Amino acid sequence: MRVCLIQLAYDDDESLAERTRRVAGLVREQAGADLVVLPELWSAGGFSYREWPERSQDVRGEVAQALAAAAADAGVWLHGGSIAERPDSGETGPEGKSLWNTSLVFSPSGELLATYRKIHRFGFAGGEPKLMEAGTDLVFLDAVGLRAGLSTCYDLRFPELYRAQLDQGATAFVIPAAWPMARLDAWRLLLRARAVENQCLVLGCNTAGTHAGTQMAGHSAVVAPTGEVLAEAGDDQEVLRVDFDVDTIAAFRQDFPVLADRRL
Template sequence: MRASLIQIAVDEDESVDSRRGRVAALVRNQAGVDLVVLPELWTTGAFAFEEFGRAAEPLEGPTYEAMAKAASDTGVWLHAGSIPERDPDGALYNTSLVFSPSGELAAGYRKIHRFGFDKGEAVLMGRGEDLVTVRLPGTTVGVATCYDLRFPELFRGLVDAGAETLVIPAGWPERRRAHWTLLAQARAVENQAFVLACGTAGTHAGVPQAGHSIVVDPWGEVLAEAGAGEEVLTVEFDPGKVAATREQFPALKDRVL
């Protein structure tokens, strides 16, 4: 399987409409790739809390339409990162969108663990409730978002639901970049799964972003890692390595809890 993680730079001087068009073009440049992954909240920036309400969209809003068309034009599975979604009742959610190569919505995931403690996303956005997996040719993808990475029980639930590849879009701050790399490798090792973690570049509301999108195999080996700036990180990996690893070192069978 061939995957491209598009580490988008969020520039506050670039309009959302302009960035949406630019990102759609970047997706279309990935012809021949099986899976494309975008970061978390790339339309607004993950720390641009004041923009969440102003830029919120219905699920099938302009980002949905642009990404669905980009996926179908390119013939790729597209994890389109996440958007600030406003539901029909007016509530906000941090919602990820996954499209099939025909441009159909294969899954939506509302982020369960909201960052900010008593401010920001944690108070502005509602909490998702459902674990989400998507069956792709050759692998089952488990979907999580950014701060979710710190909660291993969520990933155990995804593995129990059949996940073999864990895809994690994020807007992770540069000051905690060491945690980003460490946790991505830990989630891969403990779940004997591939981890594809796609972050953002640039600065969100004064918060420098970590970048360093990363792909980790089921043994914890880093297959590819981006730098700090905008970059397309493309990697080939064998989904069959998950079953082989779990058979060779059957640690998951020894779970008690």
């Protein structure tokens, strides 16, 4: 299986239409890959809270349509990162808001096959808890020989989410992010921790560049279930390409059966 993580860099100057065209072009360039992953909230701006209302969209809106077309043209499974989701239906959540941080997954024919609403909202009294609803459901991408649990950025700090995904058969985790440079060490540590403790392949696709006054950490990474970092990006925009034999996940779990020793 070939995976491509598109570590996108952006600043505050690019319009939504320009960025969407640029990202769709980058996805098309990955034809030949099996799975392509984009970062969290690239269309809305991870830390651009004030832009979110204006840049929010339905899961079948213009950003999703551009991603669907790019996935189909490239013939790849596409985890399109997340959007600031405002449903056209007018749906509101339990807190009365109509905004979620929602990841979109497309098949190689461009069909929207899964959406995941970020469960743990980042920002304490501001940002996501103030503006967005929390997701509630575990969501998986079953493709290319993987059962990949979906999560987003701050979710990475909550190991019980990944255990719950493991208990539902996860062999991998796909984690788009807009993780800041100020906490790069935690990002690198937690990606490896989630891989080692769950014996899962981890695909962490972060953002690069500086927007809304916040420098992003980059350092997207592919981490094997052993904890070995198979590839890691630098600080700038970069596409990380890794070939991985998915059969090695089951083989490693059999050779080193830690998960069988859990005491519940």
